[in-house]
Structures are given as C-alpha cells and as structure tokens.
Amino acid sequence: MPTLKINGISVEVERGASVLDAARFLGIHIPTLCHDDGLTPYGACRLCVVEVSNSNGNGRTKMLSACTLPAEDGLVVQTHSAKVEKARRLLLEMYVATCPQSKTIQDLASKYGMRQERLAPKFDNCIQCGLCVRMCEEQMMAGAIGFAGRGAKRRVSRPFDITSPLCRQCGACLYVCPVCELRCHGSSAESTLCNGCLNFSTVCFQSYDDAMCFLDPCHACEVGGPFRSDVPVKLSTVKSAQQEK
Amino acid sequence: MTDFEPVQLEALLADFEETRESLIPLLQEVQTQYCYLPEFALRRIASKLSVSLTDVYQVATFYSCFSLVPVGKHVVQVCLGTACHVRGAPRVLDRMLRDLKLGTPGTTQDMQFTVRSVRCVGCCGLAPVVRVDNNTHPNMTQAKVRGMLKKYRSKEDRPAGEADEVDDAEARVHS
Known part of the structure; x- marks a missing residue:
C-alpha cells in the first residue's frame, strides 16, 4: 500500500491507484476534461496537472498529469500550487479559445477566475479528449468510432465515414462529451468568455502557504484570494494568518 | 497500378500470423503490392486479425506511408x-x-x-x-x-507531340 503526501496530508491508497484517485479520496478537487472513472486514464487534457517531487528529492518538482501518474511511496504532490494554477489557467484559456460554446469549459474558466481571453476563438466542436472513443470501445463494447489522421488533422471519425453496423446509436458518446452541452449566453451579448457564473460576494480567510482551503466551490480564493494570477501573493499576510491559528 | 484481386489478398493473409501484431506488416505489404489500401482489404484484414475496423482505419490513416486512395504509378x-x-x-x-x-x-x-x-x-x-x-x-x-x-513517364502513355515540346523547353532552359 503506497503512502504519499498530497498538499502536506499523508494518504495511503490501494496499489494501482492514480494520484488523481488519491486526491479525490482526500476530497481535493482536481479539474479534468478527459477523465472518467469507468474508462482508462488518457492524460490528454492536462488539466489535472500537479507538481510532484520525491521525498528524498532536492526540491525540484515536475509537472505531471495526476490521472496517469501511479500513486507511489514517498511522492510529494501539490495539487493547487501557484505554478499549477498558472498552468491550468493557460490551458483553460486555450480550451476556451478552441470551444467557446462549451458549457463545461466555460464553467471551469469561471471557476478559475478567467477574466481575459487573448486568443482568437475557433469554435471547434472537438477538443480530442478521447472520451467518446474510449466510452464506445470500453463501456459499450462497440468500437464504432475512433481517431483518424494525425497531428493537426487528427479527428474523431467512423471508418470510411460510414456509420458502422457496430453502432447501436446508444448516445453514450454524446453523454460523455464535454463539448456537446452548449453554454447559456445569459443576458449579456455573445462573447468568447462567459464569466456569467463568477461570484464576487463571498469572503474567505482560510488560505495556507501553497494551497487553497478546498471548499468546493470557494470562489473567494479564486477571485479575491492569494492565488490570483494578476494579484501578487502577499506571503506575510498568509503566514500571519497561519500563526494566529 | 494493379487492380486488387481478393484472391491475392487471401494469399497474402495466409503468410501472416493472425495476431494484432501483424497488422502493420500486413498493411505495408498490401500497400507495396497494390499502391493503396482498398476498403474491402481493410475490412477483410480487420475480421481476419480480430482487430476492430476502427483500429485498422486509425492505423491506416495515421501513417503517411499508407494511402486509402489509389496512387499513381x-x-x-x-x-x-x-x-x-x-x-x-x-x-x-x-x-x-x-x-x-x-x-x-x-x-x-x-x-x-x-x-x-x-x-x-x-x-x-x-x-x-x-x-x-x-x-x-x-x-x-x-x-x-x-x-x-519525362524520364519516368512511359512512352506509350505520352500523348503524341509532347516529346518535342519537352525537348524544346529543355533546350531553351539550357541555352
């Protein structure tokens, strides 16, 4: 049974579990777009990126995807450090530009307090997360759709673009798709970045050195807390808050 | 370009083990012999090797050495x-x-x-x-x-009169 440390908390998990499983066991929310509990880990969306070092390491950390990283003895993991949050925010910015019409992606962007979108929107209908392909093959045992081509031309397709007789039209591919569900436009005009669900009202004083309080959702940390990218972190205030406790 | 005959495909299939691993060698062999991968060959290979057609299609479209449309001589x-x-x-x-x-x-x-x-x-x-x-x-x-x-274009396929035109063009370039 490997024992690892996530955000300073020791946790013992079953052999074969991933770091993402371990973090979820602790109730730490790591955002994902390509992960589903019933499907094999894929590591495509990279949103579950975490900062990992060994307990005997020299302080150097690696950025790895939690869903494909097996939980091993002595791993030291930071799931919401400033570096990780910055990487996720950049990823989300790119996802929003690829599929601005997706509710799942817009919700995540709101959650991460994204206020700007620097890239031109593409309005693609696929982020190549591979959920539908894996769902069709692993859960529906059909394998009616798959990837074709490679690089920039890679796409989800049916063989020869003819609906396969293996397809039972069960709709599982649509069910898991993070892009199919369209976002609401709300009262404001159509924009690349939605942000309709940003909540500015709550105030939270619980912040630790390199982690958030993990209340889900804790908009205060994300919007007004020390982990905002555009607000410099005031370590002195964080530390004094800890000392008071 | 050779027309693809199912009989030849069956002969080819007999040379390979019926495992997932022989998918790429088999596709390469079909590609070299017939210059492209015809749809029915992919379907036959999928059923023979017990690999889903989706996977065969994925491999066939992934590698640039495979072509699903007939290629020239x-x-x-x-x-x-x-x-x-x-x-x-x-x-x-x-x-x-x-x-x-x-x-x-x-x-x-x-x-x-x-x-x-x-x-x-x-x-x-x-x-x-x-x-x-x-x-x-x-x-x-x-x-x-x-x-x-011109060197590669076989003589019988060349339209009459083109040879002179090519020579003229080359002469102009070299002069």
Missing part, C-alpha cells in the same frame, strides 16, 4: 525540410505541379504521378531533394523537373 516526394526549403524546394514543387497540371499535391488524372510534399528525407547535404519511387534526385532545380518527369 510513380510517387514523387518533394522534400520541404528546412535545408531543402532554404535551397528552393518550394519553387521546384510549384514547377512540378504546373508541369503536371495539378493545383495541389495529389495524383495526376492519367494515374502516372502522385506528388507529395514530405518533411525531410534525411539527406540535407543533397538539398533540394526529390525522391521518385526509390530513386533520390539530388540538387533539383526548376529546369531539371521536366526532364526528370
């Missing part, structure tokens, strides 16, 4: 790698497309040539490089394109 690969690009490969390609009356890289109507641009063929010292079938033509120039294509 000669495959012309124009290298557009960095070294070739710098030494004028785009001009060679443009000239070739114009000579073959192609808008974009593809197959000519008479099924004689398939023009492809490739990234690097690994002999940058010979830039710009054009590979026709298995022959490498180093230091290509726009002027050499016509003569090279």
Whole structure:
C-alpha cells in the first residue's frame, strides 16, 4: 500500500491507484476534461496537472498529469500550487479559445477566475479528449468510432465515414462529451468568455502557504484570494494568518 | 497500378500470423503490392486479425506511408525540410505541379504521378531533394523537373507531340 503526501496530508491508497484517485479520496478537487472513472486514464487534457517531487528529492518538482501518474511511496504532490494554477489557467484559456460554446469549459474558466481571453476563438466542436472513443470501445463494447489522421488533422471519425453496423446509436458518446452541452449566453451579448457564473460576494480567510482551503466551490480564493494570477501573493499576510491559528 | 484481386489478398493473409501484431506488416505489404489500401482489404484484414475496423482505419490513416486512395504509378516526394526549403524546394514543387497540371499535391488524372510534399528525407547535404519511387534526385532545380518527369513517364502513355515540346523547353532552359 503506497503512502504519499498530497498538499502536506499523508494518504495511503490501494496499489494501482492514480494520484488523481488519491486526491479525490482526500476530497481535493482536481479539474479534468478527459477523465472518467469507468474508462482508462488518457492524460490528454492536462488539466489535472500537479507538481510532484520525491521525498528524498532536492526540491525540484515536475509537472505531471495526476490521472496517469501511479500513486507511489514517498511522492510529494501539490495539487493547487501557484505554478499549477498558472498552468491550468493557460490551458483553460486555450480550451476556451478552441470551444467557446462549451458549457463545461466555460464553467471551469469561471471557476478559475478567467477574466481575459487573448486568443482568437475557433469554435471547434472537438477538443480530442478521447472520451467518446474510449466510452464506445470500453463501456459499450462497440468500437464504432475512433481517431483518424494525425497531428493537426487528427479527428474523431467512423471508418470510411460510414456509420458502422457496430453502432447501436446508444448516445453514450454524446453523454460523455464535454463539448456537446452548449453554454447559456445569459443576458449579456455573445462573447468568447462567459464569466456569467463568477461570484464576487463571498469572503474567505482560510488560505495556507501553497494551497487553497478546498471548499468546493470557494470562489473567494479564486477571485479575491492569494492565488490570483494578476494579484501578487502577499506571503506575510498568509503566514500571519497561519500563526494566529 | 494493379487492380486488387481478393484472391491475392487471401494469399497474402495466409503468410501472416493472425495476431494484432501483424497488422502493420500486413498493411505495408498490401500497400507495396497494390499502391493503396482498398476498403474491402481493410475490412477483410480487420475480421481476419480480430482487430476492430476502427483500429485498422486509425492505423491506416495515421501513417503517411499508407494511402486509402489509389496512387499513381510513380510517387514523387518533394522534400520541404528546412535545408531543402532554404535551397528552393518550394519553387521546384510549384514547377512540378504546373508541369503536371495539378493545383495541389495529389495524383495526376492519367494515374502516372502522385506528388507529395514530405518533411525531410534525411539527406540535407543533397538539398533540394526529390525522391521518385526509390530513386533520390539530388540538387533539383526548376529546369531539371521536366526532364526528370519525362524520364519516368512511359512512352506509350505520352500523348503524341509532347516529346518535342519537352525537348524544346529543355533546350531553351539550357541555352
């Protein structure tokens, strides 16, 4: 049974579990777009990126995807450090530009307090997360759709673009798709970045050195807390808050 | 180009083990013998090797050495790698497309040539490089394109009168 440390908390998990499983066991929310509990880990969306070092390491950390990283003895993991949050925010910015019409992606962007979108929107209908392909093959045992081509031309397709007789039209591919569900436009005009669900009202004083309080959702940390990218972190205030406790 | 006959496919299939691992060697063999991967061959291979058609299609579309549409008698690969690009490969390609009356890289109507641009063929010292079938033509120039294509175009397929025109064009370039 490997024992690892996530955000300073020791946790013992079953052999074969991933770091993402371990973090979820602790109730730490790591955002994902390509992960589903019933499907094999894929590591495509990279949103579950975490900062990992060994307990005997020299302080150097690696950025790895939690869903494909097996939980091993002595791993030291930071799931919401400033570096990780910055990487996720950049990823989300790119996802929003690829599929601005997706509710799942817009919700995540709101959650991460994204206020700007620097890239031109593409309005693609696929982020190549591979959920539908894996769902069709692993859960529906059909394998009616798959990837074709490679690089920039890679796409989800049916063989020869003819609906396969293996397809039972069960709709599982649509069910898991993070892009199919369209976002609401709300009262404001159509924009690349939605942000309709940003909540500015709550105030939270619980912040630790390199982690958030993990209340889900804790908009205060994300919007007004020390982990905002555009607000410099005031370590002195964080530390004094800890000392008071 | 040879027409694909199912009998030949069956003979081919008999040479390979019926495992997932023989998928790529088998596809390569079909590709080299028949210049492309016909749909029914992919379907037959999928059922014979117990691999889903989706996986076979995925592999067949992933590798650039496989083609799902019939290719010409000669495959012309124009290298557009960095070294070739710098030494004028785009001009060679443009000239070739114009000579073959192609808008974009593809197959000519008479099924004689398939023009492809490739990234690097690994002999940058010979830039710009054009590979026709298995022959490498180093230091290509726009002027050499016509003569090279002429060499490969078989005589019986050439429209009457074109030979003189080609010679004239070459003479003009060299003078």
